Amino acid sequence: MNKYVIGVDLGGTTVKAGIVSFGGTIIDQLSIPTQADKGPEIVVKQIIKAINEITAKANGNEIAGIGVVSPGLVGLDGNTVEAPPNFKNWDSFPLRDSIANGLGVSIPLRIENDANAAALAEAKFGAGRGEKNFLFVIWGTGVGGGIIMDGKIYHGPHGGGGEFGHASIEYDGPVCNCGNIGCIESYIGQRYLSARAVRYLKDKTDSLVWKLVNGNASEIDPRILYDAASKGDAAATEIMSEAGELLGVAISSFMNIMNFDLGIVGGGVSAAGDLVFKPMNEQVKKRVMAPLRPVARVIPAQLGNQAGILGAGGLVM
Amino acid sequence: MNKYVIGVDLGGTTVKAGIVSFGGTIIDQLSIPTQADKGPEIVVKQIIKAINEITAKANGNEIAGIGVVSPGLVGLDGNTVEAPPNFKNWDSFPLRDSIANGLGVSIPLRIENDANAAALAEAKFGAGRGEKNFLFVIWGTGVGGGIIMDGKIYHGPHGGGGEFGHASIEYDGPVCNCGNIGCIESYIGQRYLSARAVRYLKDKTDSLVWKLVNGNASEIDPRILYDAASKGDAAATEIMSEAGELLGVAISSFMNIMNFDLGIVGGGVSAAGDLVFKPMNEQVKKRVMAPLRPVARVIPAQLGNQAGILGAGGLVM
Numbered sequence: 001m002n003k004y005v006i007g008v009d010l011g012g013t014t015v016k017a018g019i020v021s022f023g024g025t026i027i028d029q030l031s032i033p034t035q036a037d038k039g040p041e042i043v044v045k046q047i048i049k050a051i052n053e054i055t056a057k058a059n060g061n062e063i064a065g066i067g068v069v070s071p072g073l074v075g076l077d078g079n080t081v082e083a084p085p086n087f088k089n090w091d092s093f094p095l096r097d098s099i100a101n102g103l104g105v106s107i108p109l110r111i112e113n114d115a116n117a118a119a120l121a122e123a124k125f126g127a128g129r130g131e132k133n134f135l136f137v138i139w140g141t142g143v144g145g146g147i148i149m150d151g152k153i154y155h156g157p158h159g160g161g162g163e164f165g166h167a168s169i170e171y172d173g174p175v176c177n178c179g180n181i182g183c184i185e186s187y188i189g190q191r192y193l194s195a196r197a198v199r200y201l202k203d204k205t206d207s208l209v210w211k212l213v214n215g216n217a218s219e220i221d222p223r224i225l226y227d228a229a230s231k232g233d234a235a236a237t238e239i240m241s242e243a244g245e246l247l248g249v250a251i252s253s254f255m256n257i258m259n260f261d262l263g264i265v266g267g268g269v270s271a272a273g274d275l276v277f278k279p280m281n282e283q284v285k286k287r288v289m290a291p292l293r294p295v296a297r298v299i300p301a302q303l304g305n306q307a308g309i310l311g312a313g314g315l316v317m
Numbered sequence: 318m319n320k321y322v323i324g325v326d327l328g329g330t331t332v333k334a335g336i337v338s339f340g341g342t343i344i345d346q347l348s349i350p351t352q353a354d355k356g357p358e359i360v361v362k363q364i365i366k367a368i369n370e371i372t373a374k375a376n377g378n379e380i381a382g383i384g385v386v387s388p389g390l391v392g393l394d395g396n397t398v399e400a401p402p403n404f405k406n407w408d409s410f411p412l413r414d415s416i417a418n419g420l421g422v423s424i425p426l427r428i429e430n431d432a433n434a435a436a437l438a439e440a441k442f443g444a445g446r447g448e449k450n451f452l453f454v455i456w457g458t459g460v461g462g463g464i465i466m467d468g469k470i471y472h473g474p475h476g477g478g479g480e481f482g483h484a485s486i487e488y489d490g491p492v493c494n495c496g497n498i499g500c501i502e503s504y505i506g507q508r509y510l511s512a513r514a515v516r517y518l519k520d521k522t523d524s525l526v527w528k529l530v531n532g533n534a535s536e537i538d539p540r541i542l543y544d545a546a547s548k549g550d551a552a553a554t555e556i557m558s559e560a561g562e563l564l565g566v567a568i569s570s571f572m573n574i575m576n577f578d579l580g581i582v583g584g585g586v587s588a589a590g591d592l593v594f595k596p597m598n599e600q601v602k603k604r605v606m607a608p609l610r611p612v613a614r615v616i617p618a619q620l621g622n623q624a625g626i627l628g629a630g631g632l633v634m
Binding site for chain 1: 390399449450462464471472473474475476477478479480481483484485486487488489495496497498499562563566569570571573574575576577578603604605606607608609612
């Protein structure tokens with residue numbers, strides 16, 4: 001008989017649950033609809049359903065604990081989840097206690113914010129193995145983050161630590177959705193980046209990008225840009241390279257203040273690889289304080305979509 | 318018989334030493350020349366001289382420990398000090414051990430970076446009393462900082478935590494001495510701020526500032542600007558207000574990432590009071606993430622020049 005944990009990754013569309021080994025292997029997993037439009041009580045029922053179904057697949061092996069990761073602000077009480085985006089009628093809800101009551105079994109149960117848990121997953125099983133301190137960045141639709149400090153998730157005084165996307169890189173830059181000005185998210189978050197690309201490409205009618213989208217500007221997104229750039233298109237390369245540089249700027253400022261030497265970047269856009277990581281690292285080497293220069297670097301995350309389940313499992317290991 | 322500690326504030330010009338009560342009162346203090354141009358061995362002799370002289374004034378009261386604060390990077394070993402600015406022939410030097418050997422008595426002895434110690438002093442005896450987490454900023458010639466996290470000085474993985482002055486507020490802004498671009502220091506550090514003021518005032522010949530310096534641009538500094546502004550000069554008010562705003566921008570980004578709600582700002586320029594704190598707080602309220610908005614604020618430091626001795630003393634309490 002082996003000892004495993006269960007990791008649950010709550011998303012706006014699906015609840016994913018997996019059996020995770022202490023070495024970080026997902027033994028088995030499943031996915032059911034979240035029903036996020038039906039309010040938190042129904043979502044909890046779905047989570048419990050997912051937990052029960054995956055537990056049934058554990059073949060009698062011991063389940064040492066259950067971790068659940070959720071979008072939104074997870075309170076310092078380790079129970080309350082506030083306003084997860086795309087979940088209806090969900091202001092502030094006692095997620096941990098509701099799951100525990102619904103399960104009715106006594107087993108260690110912890111919840112955590114999804115970006116923080118992904119950072120933990122990278123620390124335990126991914127690009128951050130052996131590293132005690134790093135900034136984790138999820139570069140996708142938005143720019144999210146988590147901070148691993150002294151080997152643990154950094155929550156901050158109010159539980160919302162790691163909102164790296166809302167550090168400003170230009171005090172008089174574009175207004176961000178959050179209310180701040182010049183946030184790194186408002187430059188390189190997927191939506192903003194696509195819009196920047198459309199503006200930049202307006203007079204570059206010979207760019208391959210226009211061929212790839214059949215002239216349809218609304219289809220320009222980071223994947224198309226990456227595709228064009230990897231085929232040698234200069235304009236697309238320039239756009240992705242600038243995005244990498246800007247992220248490097250924001251990471252450097254963080255490193256200077258917090259004295260960190262490592263950034264780990266995951267999320268959809270980061271799939272562009274060297275195209276973004278090379279200019280990112282160039283900026284970091286140039287911009288961090290002299291004592292950090294020999295050691296500072298940014299590397300790709302390793303766990304991709306598995307980070308949620310693995311991070312959730314990692315909470316109870 | 319009372320129990321006190323000794324706090325030593327090592328500066329480029331003078332070594333200040335004081336007897337400090339556990340309540341944060343400086344009972345007695347003295348000051349002797351540092352002789353920073355004569356190398357670290359002579360500086361250590363001066364420190365020991367200062368310690369011995371102030372100990373002689375303790376009137377037989379118990380001295381529970383000695384704290385020494387120094388400019389430069391203090392290593393995580395709590396011994397080595399690297400490259401304090403304005404100290405000659407000082408690359409990397411074992412300051413703690415050298416003082417301990419020279420003193421020849423067995424008494425708790427700790428060293429710390431001066432900005433970090435000033436942050437600790439504000440936490441123990443000043444504007445940060447009762448606060449577990451805040452960013453401390455010294456706004457003077459440069460822009461320095463220290464971070465109090467969970468009631469303790471945050472050192473970071475390499476001992477250089479809190480270099481807040483070298484966070485960038487504009488990715489394509491002015492080049493800073495440190496090599497980074499758009500650092501907050503390169504906008505509002507005293508030298509840079511004076512230069513900005515001269516440029517701004519060039520065509521504002523009727524500004525009171527020009528009268529106060531008899532038309533001599535090289536004499537324009539934050540004190541003059543503050544003087545003119547407090548007498549109602551619009552241009553000087555604008556310059557100081559903008560400087561406060563920019564500091565607010567940098568503090569907001571820090572608050573967003575680290576989830577902090579408090580900034581404490583000291584140093585010479587901060588003496589301008591409301592003139593800078595009001596615009597600073599306006600930016601902070603506008604720019605921090607929604608959950609922080611009701612609580613985020615920046616307040617003036619309270620300890621001024623005493624922060625060094627008090628912070629040094631605080632190290633061994």
